[in-house]
Amino acid sequence: MVLCAGRVVADGPPGEVPSASLLSRVYEQPVEVLPHPRTGALLVIPRRDS
Incomplete structure (x- = not known):
């Protein structure tokens, strides 16, 4: 639940x-949601534009 x-x-x-998109709206901060490379658990990290 969020x-x-x-x-x-x-x-x-x-x-x-x-x-x-959902978490960026809730946190009012651009984020990325991606699987951890070893465990597959979801990671939520700030989006870093280059």
């Missing part, structure tokens, strides 16, 4: 819910 300003904005399995 909350924004105390309200549910998404609900579902951890492998499906956290998208870069």
Whole structure:
């Protein structure tokens, strides 16, 4: 479940819910969501534009 300003904005399995667009909107910061290269767990990191 993802909350924004105390309200549910998404609900579902951890492998499906956290998208870069959703979390960027919630955190008000551009982020990337990608699998960890060794474990496959989702990583949420700040987006770095070059």
